[in-house]
Amino acid sequence: MTNPIGVFDSGYGGLTVLKELVGRLPQYDYxxxxxxARTPYGNRSFETVYQYTLQCVQWLFDQGCPLVILACNTASAKALRTIQQLDLPRIAPDNRVLGVIRPTTEVVGQYSRSGKVGVLATRGTVLSESYPIEIAKFFPDLQVYQQPCPLWVPLIENNEHDKPGADYFVREYIDQLLARCAEIDTVVLACTHYPLLKDKIAACLPDGSVLISQGEIVAGSLADYLQRHPEMESRCSKGGRVRFYTTDSTEDFDNHAGIFYGHNLRSAHVLLT
Incomplete structure (x- = not known):
């Protein structure tokens, strides 16, 4: 039995993170x-997101994963801390669950010259206040402005993100963000779906703005984590194999997933009850 690194997302967005993980650390199994079947998580309650996330983490543990990455900002914001503090000691004390928010907030201040940072996210992530709280720990002088973008995930998941109609909704949310502070010079894509809109978002930002996608940052953070924790690194199997599972239609997943992952793939179905 292999011991792959587990990567979880409510839908497709985490594939943008997985793509970077495999690119940076191809030797491991994933x-x-x-x-x-239950996406999107962005507008669900904290309790619901926590229950769904814990169920998926447990399933990945059951597949032999000693380490699970929550490649979902909403799950990282609403469920990660509770799982780490309350559930892991009880269900798998030697396993670990990591998120995507902390690696991003650890470095965001290095990119901003004005000290004004924008965060584009789902409504759930914005309401959690996770980004302002975490950024303040590392860069207390940074001012953080959050903008919920509730229509972007549906646009992307319905493959409308590269159509002209998406331009209006990208411009609308960017204008709302910049209306609150015109000096924002660094913007975090705090949802793993949003890299698919990166070019459209960049076109709406002032010249010289920095746009941060999470995949590359998370991949670097995982490489550093495994180097600092050889006891965990040695438990992760190294066969270079990547497997994909979905709780919904495999046909739909396979048709959409290539947009996020960069090439065609084949998934298997999982029934979570």
Missing amino acids: IYLGDN
Whole structure:
């Protein structure tokens, strides 16, 4: 039995993170789980997101994963801390669950010259206040402005993100963000779906703005984590194999997933009850 690194997302967005993980650390085995049957998580309650996330993490543990990455900002914001503090000691004390928010907030201040940072996210991530709280720990002088973008994930998941109609909704949210502070010079894409809109978002930002996607940052953070924790690194199997699972239609998943992952793939179905 292999011991892959688990990567979880509520849908497809985490594939943008997985792509970077495999690119940076191709020697490891990976298993991806998309909870497409219950997506989106962004507008669900904290309790619901926590219950769904814990169920998916447990499934990945059952597949032999000693380490699970929550490649979902909403799950990282609403469920990660509770799982780490309350559930892991009880269900798998030697396993670890990591998120995507902390690696991003650890470095965001290095990019901003004005000290004004924008965060584009789902409504759930914005309401959690996770980004302002975490950024303040590392860069207390940074001013953080959050902008919920509730229509972007549906646009992307319905493959409308590269159509002209998406331009209006990208411009609308960017204008709302910049209306609150015109000096924002660094913007975090705090949802793993949003890199698919990166070019459209960049076109709406002032010249010289820095746009931060999470995949590359998370991949670097994982490489550093494994180097600092040889006891965990040695438990992760190294066969270069990547497997994909979805809680919904495999046909739909396979048709959409290539947009996020960069090439065609084949998934298997998982029934979570």
